[in-house]
Amino acid sequence: xxxxxxxxxxxxxxxxxxxxxxxxxxxxxxxxxxxxxxxxxxxxxxxxxxxxxxxxxxxxxxxxxxxxxxxxxxxxxxxxxxxxxxxxxxxxxxxxxxxxxxxxxxxxxxxxxxxxxxxxxxxxxxxxxxxxxxxxxxxxxxxxxxxxxxxxxxxxxxxxxxxxxxxxxxxxxxxxxxxxxxxxxxxxxxxxxxxxxxxxxxxxxxxxxxxxxxxxxxxxxxxxxxxxxxxxxxxxxxxxxxxxxxxxxxxxxxxxxxxxxxxxxxxxxxxxxxxxxxxxxxxxxxxxxxxxxxxxxxxxxxxxxxxx
Numbered sequence: 348x349x350x351x352x353x354x355x356x357x358x359x360x361x362x363x364x365x366x367x368x369x370x371x372x373x374x375x376x377x378x379x380x381x382x383x384x385x386x387x388x389x390x391x392x393x394x395x396x397x398x399x400x401x402x403x404x405x406x407x408x409x410x411x412x413x414x415x416x417x418x419x420x421x422x423x424x425x426x427x428x429x430x431x432x433x434x435x436x437x438x439x440x441x442x443x444x445x446x447x448x449x450x451x452x453x454x455x456x457x458x459x460x461x462x463x464x465x466x467x468x469x470x471x472x473x474x475x476x477x478x479x480x481x482x483x484x485x486x487x488x489x490x491x492x493x494x495x496x497x498x499x500x501x502x503x504x505x506x507x508x509x510x511x512x513x514x515x516x517x518x519x520x521x522x523x524x525x526x527x528x529x530x531x532x533x534x535x536x537x538x539x540x541x542x543x544x545x546x547x548x549x550x551x552x553x554x555x556x557x558x559x560x561x562x563x564x565x566x567x568x569x570x571x572x573x574x575x576x577x578x579x580x581x582x583x584x585x586x587x588x589x590x591x592x593x594x595x596x597x598x599x600x601x602x603x604x605x606x607x608x609x610x611x612x613x614x615x616x617x618x619x620x621x622x623x624x625x626x627x628x629x630x631x632x633x634x635x636x637x638x639x640x641x642x643x644x645x646x647x648x649x650x651x652x653x654x655x
Contacts (some may be wrong), residue, residue, distance in 0.1 A: 350414040352406075353649045354399050357419045357462060358382065358639030360436040361488030361538075364389075365398040367406055368646040370414070372473065374639060382573050388439040396452055415653055416455055417645030419447070419462035421490050423508040426460045432508065435525040435533075436490050458645075458652045461565070462486070464510055465644025466634070467494025470597045472647055474635035474654055481593045483584075483632070485512055486641075487602035491533040495591065514538070517582050525545045535579045538601060544572055573608045580609075581616035587628050588621040599634025606633075 357383060368497040375411070378398055386605040399416060403409070422434040429446020441445050449457045467476075467484035476482040482496040491513025495502040504511055512607035513533035514526050521530025534540060536553065545553045561569035584596060596617075603609065614631050621629070636643055 350412060351647040352408060352412055353414050354402060354416045355419075355642040355645035355649075356395060356399075356417065357465075357645060358391075358395075359421055359462065359641075361435075363394060363398070364642060365395075365402055366639075366642040367402050367408075368642065369446075370650065371471075372643045372646050374642060376402055376447055376641070378402060382437070385618065388443065391437075392445070392448060395536045396449065398418075399453060400495070410453075411453055411457055413650040416449065416453065416457045417450075417647075417649040418457070418459045418651075419465040419641040419645050419648075420445070420459055421462050421492065424459055426458075426459045426503055426507045429457065429460070455562050456649070456653065458648045460507075460648055461492065461494070461510065462641050462644075463492025464494040464501060464503070465648055466492070466599060466636075466640040467496060467510070467597070467644070469636050469640045469644035470599070471496045471501075472632055473643065474640065475597045475632040476595050479593075479595045481591065482595045482597060483512070483587050483591060483593045484597040485580075485599070486634075487536065487538075487580075487598065487600035489538050491537055496593075497591075512583055512587065515583050515586065517579060532579065532583045536576050536602065541572065541602065544575075545569075548572065555601055555604065562605060562608050570608060573605050574606070574612060576602065577609050577618065578614035581613045584613060584631075585621045587634060587651075588617055588625045592625050593629055597627060597634050598609050598631065599637070599640055603633055 353368045355366045363380040363382050367375045378432045385394050423432040431440050431443040434440045446457045463486045466486045470476045484494045486492045493510040493512035495510050514531045517531045518530035524531035524534045545558050558569050562573050
């Protein structure tokens with residue numbers, strides 16, 4: 348029987364997204380669960396398995412129709428062995444061989460990688476970085492992740508743990524990060540930090556969407572917050588531009604929804620502070636694939652993995 352579908356999974360600190368995709372990476376069905384409901388590792392693994400089985404059954408498919416399962420995960424992953432080193436924002440996952448666990452229980456090929464790497468793969472193949480050769484892609488959400496494309500290939504690093512731009516320190520001293528470091532970029536521009544600053548400034552609960560909307564309406568308090576976020580992110584990006592000399596930078600995730608105020612200021616700061624040769628040639632784009640990037644990247648991972 349010809350295998351026609353892939354199950355893609357995008358696990359974040361906030362949501363667990365499961366989707367059924369065809370071999371052209373079109374999403375046919377999806378389910379979104381709240382990651383926070385599954386505090387224990389075993390419960391989250393069971394939720395992943397149940398969601399996979401459910402989406403297969405709901406579409407009247409069998410395992411024979413499924414090429415494989417791809418998972419994007421929020422932390423450093425050993426892609427070759429399928430091992431989760433740890434998740435900075437989800438406790439209890441140190442040294443878990445998730446690939447082996449899922450393959451035994453699902454009886455399907457399973458491929459796992461860092462979620463931001465898969466977002467990068469998707470944006471490079473089908474999105475904003477298509478046509479580039481060297482790209483830095485960043486996803487901004489509960490955590491801050493990154494992926495690097497060098498000469499048309501996803502760069503994974505010596506032990507498959509590259510791209511962690513969210514854990515680049517941007518200060519000598521600063522708040523302790525969940526990864527164990529200090530003054531990591533993520534501690535300054537992750538969702539939790541942004542909302543904490545916004546609640547303090549507005550003296551009430553506020554969402555990222557509302558904060559972005561207020562900035563577009565010229566609210567000075569909201570604009571102040573987004574300008575601060577743009578400056579902090581741009582500091583890290585100037586370093587990445589000088590080090591890697593990419594031809595494009597792609598920024599996605601919930602925080603990227605801030606739009607013009609974020610992107611215009613990042614472009615200005617890179618142009619002003621990066622070395623002149625590198626700055627002259629780099630473009631900064633908003634990700635095109637939105638919330639689907641991680642799921643599409645997971646499907647690409649499976650298809651390319653099966654080919655090998």
